[in-house]
Amino acid sequence: MKCYYDLHIHSCLSPCGSMDMTPNNIVNMAKLLGLSAIALTDHNTVHNCEALIKVGQREDICVVPGMELTTSEEIHIVCLFPTLEDAKSFCDYVSEHQIKIKNRADIYGRQVIMDSDDNEISELENLLVMATDISIMNVAELAESYNGIAFPAHIDRSSMSILSVLGEISESYNFSTVELADITQKEKWISAHPILKNMNIITNCDAHYLEHMKEAENFFELDEITPKAIIEKLKNRI
Numbered sequence: 001m002k003c004y005y006d007l008h009i010h011s012c013l014s015p016c017g018s019m020d021m022t023p024n025n026i027v028n029m030a031k032l033l034g035l036s037a038i039a040l041t042d043h044n045t046v047h048n049c050e051a052l053i054k055v056g057q058r059e060d061i062c063v064v065p066g067m068e069l070t071t072s073e074e075i076h077i078v079c080l081f082p083t084l085e086d087a088k089s090f091c092d093y094v095s096e097h098q099i100k101i102k103n104r105a106d107i108y109g110r111q112v113i114m115d116s117d118d119n120e121i122s123e124l125e126n127l128l129v130m131a132t133d134i135s136i137m138n139v140a141e142l143a144e145s146y147n148g149i150a151f152p153a154h155i156d157r158s159s160m161s162i163l164s165v166l167g168e169i170s171e172s173y174n175f176s177t178v179e180l181a182d183i184t185q186k187e188k189w190i191s192a193h194p195i196l197k198n199m200n201i202i203t204n205c206d207a208h209y210l211e212h213m214k215e216a217e218n219f220f221e222l223d224e225i226t227p228k229a230i231i232e233k234l235k236n237r238i
């Protein structure tokens with residue numbers, strides 16, 4: 001069956017995410033847009049995934065728990081997990097490996113954890129967007145050890161991307177998938193970086209605001225629409 005996906009979305013827990021990015025608003029918008037599966041990928045945290053998964057179950061949208069990790073090189077990597085438990089364990093590891101600086105909500109924005117009825121439960125104190133001491137060199141292996149997958153985010157952007165920081169994607173990083181912000185330029189990036197030829201190249205909305213979520217367009221053919229099946233698909237090189 002066709003699984004229309006968007007695997008990079010932020011909630012009100014990301015300081016840069018709109019307060020309108022509540023669990024119910026995200027899932028209902030995904031439904032309106034015709035998506036079958038979405039991933040919640042707040043910066044360096046998974047604490048809104050539980051609420052989103054619950055809303056997803058009510059509304060029949062598959063929610064993949066994940067996060068957008070900031071590596072020590074200041075590169076954004078999307079990490080996805082088959083279960084909430086795996087995502088939480090990975091998140092515990094990441095919290096222990098992150099620079100701790102108190103968030104200034106007046107400058108950076110609030111970091112709100114919600115329940116599945118969009119009630120505010122709590123607010124995270126430490127600024128989530130700070131870098132971790134996890135290197136790009138072992139992030140794929142690390143995510144894999146929690147049964148997940150890691151892929152470089154928006155590699156075509158001029159900041160916080162693997163190509164803007166390192167200029168290349170080394171085979172030794174073991175990525176099977178990359179994300180392009182502008183998929184129409186896919187061929188251009190493949191000719192500049194032939195390593196991309198046998199990798200899955202996907203695009204996601206990276207929305208921080210509801211109005212930036214995109215209409216369902218990209219899909220995988222899957223036997224079943226589950227986080228596990230999506231992760232398996234992304235792990236297999238083409």
Ligand SMILES: [Zn+2]
Pocket residue numbers: 068076153154160
């Ligand atoms: Zn990013």
Ligand SMILES: [Zn+2]
Pocket residue numbers: 008010068206
């Ligand atoms: Zn993002």
